[in-house]
Amino acid sequence: MIVKFWGVRGSIPVSGKEYLKYGGSTTCVEITTKNGETIIVDAGTGIRKLGIKLTSEKRKNINLIFTHAHWDHIMGFPFFKPLYAKETKIKMFGCPFAQGSVKNLFSETMHPPYFPVDFNDIKAKISYSKSCEREFLIDTVKIMPIPLSHPNSGLGYKFTEDGKSFVFLTDNELTYRHKGGLDFAGYVKFCRNADLLVHDAEFTGKEYKFTKTWGHSVFNDALRLALSASVKKFILWHHNQERTDTALDKIVGVCRKIIEKNGKSLNCSAAREGAEVKL
Ligand SMILES: [Zn+2]
Numbered sequence: 001m002i003v004k005f006w007g008v009r010g011s012i013p014v015s016g017k018e019y020l021k022y023g024g025s026t027t028c029v030e031i032t033t034k035n036g037e038t039i040i041v042d043a044g045t046g047i048r049k050l051g052i053k054l055t056s057e058k059r060k061n062i063n064l065i066f067t068h069a070h071w072d073h074i075m076g077f078p079f080f081k082p083l084y085a086k087e088t089k090i091k092m093f094g095c096p097f098a099q100g101s102v103k104n105l106f107s108e109t110m111h112p113p114y115f116p117v118d119f120n121d122i123k124a125k126i127s128y129s130k131s132c133e134r135e136f137l138i139d140t141v142k143i144m145p146i147p148l149s150h151p152n153s154g155l156g157y158k159f160t161e162d163g164k165s166f167v168f169l170t171d172n173e174l175t176y177r178h179k180g181g182l183d184f185a186g187y188v189k190f191c192r193n194a195d196l197l198v199h200d201a202e203f204t205g206k207e208y209k210f211t212k213t214w215g216h217s218v219f220n221d222a223l224r225l226a227l228s229a230s231v232k233k234f235i236l237w238h239h240n241q242e243r244t245d246t247a248l249d250k251i252v253g254v255c256r257k258i259i260e261k262n263g264k265s266l267n268c269s270a271a272r273e274g275a276e277v278k279l
């Protein structure tokens with residue numbers, strides 16, 4: 001399986017010379033199965049560029065999974081080019097929406113006065129699957145959901161193919177238990193021995209004094225999870241809108257020092273728009 005990042009920023013897209021290295025688009029991850037099937041996780045603004053690529057490749061079948069319905073994870077959806085081609089078939093997995101089904105959510109937001117094109121005018125054929133509360137399969141990839149510790153709830157996922165696993169926990173607050181969320185030990189158990197862990201690391205300890213209960217983790221806590229679960233590769237995710245490239249490089253440096261101090265060999269980096277990991 002190949003994991004590619006199209007949007008790594010949290011909360012709001014950003015642009016400017018201080019964000020060129022890591023990128024400014026919000027959450028969107030593409031997973032390509034060994035048979036070449038496409039699974040997309042979240043429709044943040046990063047999905048726009050992915051849509052252009054999929055259209056140029058004449059890709060017709062697309063699977064779309066959501067973690068939750070906060071703006072930064074759905075705001076790119078109306079700009080996803082394959083929606084406007086009648087040949088496209090999209091299978092949407094939308095059960096984490098506490099606000100109702102994925103269909104209702106988009107028909108309410110992609111609608112005047114919020115947006116000029118009505119959801120009902122989309123040309124692609126969209127089918128909806130409700131079956132993602134328990135383990136499910138897309139092509140050769142087994143997908144195991146887990147509740148996030150986040151306001152308004154949400155789901156994280158473990159993707160496994162041929163014994164290799166990728167755990168994606170965006171928007172997860174490790175040191176405050178939101179309704180429906182797990183405790184730290186619960187997440188350690190879920191991430192145990194994963195080949196790749198991508199985890200929310202939005203805040204610094206100093207910032208967290210003011211942002212506790214907002215639904216995001218301090219990078220040190222995300223690293224503590226990666227070390228406790230003995231994952232092989234750890235990638236920091238959901239970069240704060242004010243986190244410049246220089247500041248992110250510094251955070252990665254701090255993480256690597258902590259890993260060294262612990263005598264561990266964990267591979268650690270910050271998610272970068274356009275980067276891919278082969279598992
Ligand atoms: Zn978010």
Ligand SMILES: [Zn+2]
Nearest residue numbers: 068070150171
């Ligand atoms: Zn969120």
